[in-house]
Amino acid sequence: MSLRTAISLFLEEYPEAIKKPFSGNAVADFIRNEIPIIIEKIIDKNPRYLVNGSAGQGNWAKAPWAAVYDRFITESAQDGYYIVYLVKEDFTGVYLSLNQGVTSVRKQYGSKAKLALRVRAADFVARIGKLPTGVTTGEIDLNSSDSSNLSSLYEAGSICSKYYPLTLIPTDEELASDLQAFINIYYLLMSRETQLYERIDAEEEGLQLDEEDFRKLREHKHLERNRKLASRAKKIHGYVCMACGFDFEKKYGGIGKEFIEAHHLTPISDLKGQLLKLDPRKDFAVLCSNCHRMIHRTSLVNNISGFKTKHVLDNNT
Ligand SMILES: [Zn+2]
Numbered sequence: 060m061s062l063r064t065a066i067s068l069f070l071e072e073y074p075e076a077i078k079k080p081f082s083g084n085a086v087a088d089f090i091r092n093e094i095p096i097i098i099e100k101i102i103d104k105n106p107r108y109l110v111n112g113s114a115g116q117g118n119w120a121k122a123p124w125a126a127v128y129d130r131f132i133t134e135s136a137q138d139g140y141y142i143v144y145l146v147k148e149d150f151t152g153v154y155l156s157l158n159q160g161v162t163s164v165r166k167q168y169g170s171k172a173k174l175a176l177r178v179r180a181a182d183f184v185a186r187i188g189k190l191p192t193g194v195t196t197g198e199i200d201l202n203s204s205d206s207s208n209l210s211s212l213y214e215a216g217s218i219c220s221k222y223y224p225l226t227l228i229p230t231d232e233e234l235a236s237d238l239q240a241f242i243n244i245y246y247l248l249m250s251r252e253t254q255l256y257e258r259i260d261a262e263e264e265g266l267q268l269d270e271e272d273f274r275k276l277r278e279h280k281h282l283e284r285n286r287k288l289a290s291r292a293k294k295i296h297g298y299v300c301m302a303c304g305f306d307f308e309k310k311y312g313g314i315g316k317e318f319i320e321a322h323h324l325t326p327i328s329d330l331k332g333q334l335l336k337l338d339p340r341k342d343f344a345v346l347c348s349n350c351h352r353m354i355h356r357t358s359l360v361n362n363i364s365g366f367k368t369k370h371v372l373d374n375n376t
């Protein structure tokens with residue numbers, strides 16, 4: 060079955076199905092078990108994403124939904140933010156929406172939940188920047204029958220969305236490319252959020268960074284996380300801290316074997332457009348976790364022997 064057929068089923072079969080008992084119902088079963096398989100196929104079964112479909116728990120939900128969670132952000136419809144197909148309560152159409160876990164927001168904000176959802180949605184939108192054509196921001200209209208039910212919270216929680224009216228459901232190709240576009244937006248938000256945390260980490264460590272310093276630090280960390288480069292640097296330089304002589308294997312035995320951190324030496328501003336020429340021998344050092352954090356608190360970040368002389372106090376190597 061295709062996604063297009065699945066969406067029609069949401070809209071056409073569901074209103075009939077809910078007149079029958081929930082337990083053991085084939086339509087409810089289909090939404091729970093088959094729809095996730097259809098969606099997983101479109102996103103290449105990427106294990107990063109978890110897909111869920113629901114027609115309610117124990118009882119029919121007013122409207123069925125299917126969600127895609129980035130496991131780095133959430134694994135449930137209650138928290139975080141995620142991609143979700145939401146059906147209008149009058150079954151005249153379906154939204155593809157990047158939306159929020161409204162349950163946890165309601166728990167936290169009570170009667171002010173809608174306001175909180177709107178504020179957060181606007182904040183997410185600001186972080187996305189330019190949206191693909193056809194994707195709109197702002198509240199959606201699920202025709203909710205009650206101003207405090209879940210549908211009504213999802214209306215306020217929508218970050219960006221695309222609407223498919225029952226009379227005009229696009230081709231499977233278009234549905235798939237829309238879903239892919241939402242996956243990209245979702246991923247972008249996640250990675251920008253990570254940058255935000257890195258900034259908070261840096262600030263918590265007491266590093267006073269202006270915009271330019273922060274950009275350099277971020278690029279520096281990215282380089283060090285480049286596995287290929289880092290592991291070549293480690294093979295070349297060995298697994299003993301070049302500043303203090305700490306040896307993880309000596310201290311921790313087997314779990315410390317070949318553990319060390321790669322630290323990038325060449326100032327980033329000198330590297331414009333030359334990342335491919337990075338030399339793991341010349342441009343990297345290896346440091347234990349303590350020295351690595353400490354060297355970033357000094358102005359000797361590119362100078363191991365200077366750091367060693369000035370800051371490694373019980374220097375016995
Ligand atoms: Zn060290």
Ligand SMILES: [Zn+2]
Binds near residue numbers: 283355
């Ligand atoms: Zn470093």
